[in-house]
Amino acid sequence: MKYSPTIGLEIHVELNTESKMFCSCLNDPDEGIPNTNICPICTAHPGTLPVINEKAVKQLLKTAIALNCEIGMVNYFERKNYFYPDLPKGYQISQYLLPMSQNGYLDISDKQIRIERIHLEEDTGKLIHPKTENYSLIDYNRAGVPLMELVTHPDIHSASQAREFIKSLQMILRYLDVSKANMEKGEMRCEVNISISDDDQLGTKVEIKNLNSVKSVEKSIEFEIERQREVLENNKKVIQETRGWHDQKEITFSQRKKEEAHDYRYFPEPDLPPLVFSEETLQEIKAEIPELPKERRERMKKEYGLFDKTLELYVSQKDLGEYFESVVSEIKTWAQQKGIKEVGKLIQLASNYITTDLQGLLKGGEFNDDKFKITPENFAEFVCMIYNGEISSKIAKIILKEMFVGGGDPSQIIKEKNLEQIGDEAELEDIIKKVLESNQIPVKEYRAGKETALQFLVGQVMRETRGKANPNKAIEILKKNLA
Secondary structure, three states: OOOEEEEEEEEEEEOOOOEOOOOOOEOOOOOOOOOOOOOOOOOOOOOOOOOOOHHHHHHHHHHHHHOOOEEOOEEOOEEEEOOOOOOOOOEEEEOOOOOOEEEEEEEOOOOEEEEEEEEEEEOOOEEEOOOOOOOOEEEOOOOOOEEEEEEEOOOEOOHHHHHHHHHHHHHHHHHHOOOOOOHHHOOEEEEEEEEEEOOOOOOOOEEEEEEOOHHHHHHHHHHHHHHHHHHHHOOOOOOOEEEEEEOOOOEEEEEEEOOOHHHHOOEEOOOOOOEEOOHHHHHHHHHHOOOOHHHHHHHHHHHHOOOHHHHHHHHHOHHHHHHHHHHHHHHHHHHHHHOOOOHHHHHHHHHHHHHHHHHHHHOOOOOOOOOOOOOHHHHHHHHHHHHOOOOOHHHHHHHHHHHHHHOOOHHHHHHHOOOOOOOOHHHHHHHHHHHHHHOHHHHHHHHOOOOHHHHHHHHHHHHHOOOOOOHHHHHHHHHHHHO
16 A cells, blocks of 8 residues: 655754853854853743843844745744753743744745744753763753744655755755754754655654754655554554654654643743834845845856756855855956956866866865865966966866965966976977887877877877976877878
């Protein structure tokens, strides 16, 4: 029997504000010393009062607008009551009845995923379980960090759709600069609500908690679909519950019976006033929203005619895309000064080196503009030197590596490393004559009409000159001597 999965996602995102959600403690996800960034407010000392972080509110509104949500012009915080050791208050300040935004959507490749709500709350602390010990420790550094929760409608029907939604959302959050959204660092965490059914009625929902990678989301969905199918085919009922995910075994496991909303006893937070947004505030925030991935993809495809794989690299790695466009700007300036009309070829050449040789030097890591040493001006000069035939492809690789390691101007590197092209035609002709004398078989093959033999001879000339010969000049002299 064929079963159809129905999937909804709950995604928690830590916002990159300077301070926490309701106090002035530092919001530093990289702090390694436990209980350093804490105060009486975020550790819930009696008599302390929370104050709303204005930047966190604006970051949520920016995200909500980018995701086509309706903004709750009047909304308020509520207390979500539950006991857990890393929740210092014994409740969490969150939103429920009147969230800041709702009824949005995000388009992925094959469908539109509706967003039920995006609201703001505070994060919990972190439990640490020392190995071989029978106790747990609590680090409250994360307690009170601004946390944005996004809840989708059950519009997802496969692990691949869930993956694409999460990756697309990650990109938007990074473009908006509201969060780095690194799942491996806990800056973005996902929970999956999943059921399967063989008819139009929804099945029993199971929640999979605290998934910290896109791979875990995919694998857990695939496993849970199969687990629930086996339960139903054995004429048993799927139990509504919360399950965890075991990364090593790649299985879900039961944690507890699923709570309902009324179990949390929500009620309005008495220490915080309702939030009321003006149309003027929303317009100001809309004006701050940058070009988003979808718009960048469409514009760059039209402007540069890039292949899909290259285009996706520039869109998914925002800094790399911006670097490419800075290089293009420098190339256009240079081409205008030199009267070069084939700007498109120069741009394509630059893109080829960025997506192949440069990516090889990065060794699969993401481009980081803050640490990258090659300025757009120097990269543009490097590309123009290749285009003009001033350096061979072999020398280009040497120069690019030097620029990658230490920065610097390509012309200066050529002088320092003695990589100048052989400018003396007589010297190049002597080298070519020696190559021809040492390679009589390809010489005879070329003269017999085998064109590929010429490329072999060019390669031998480049080898003999350690890449310092101009390939076009080498071909010209070779043909003259082979005539």
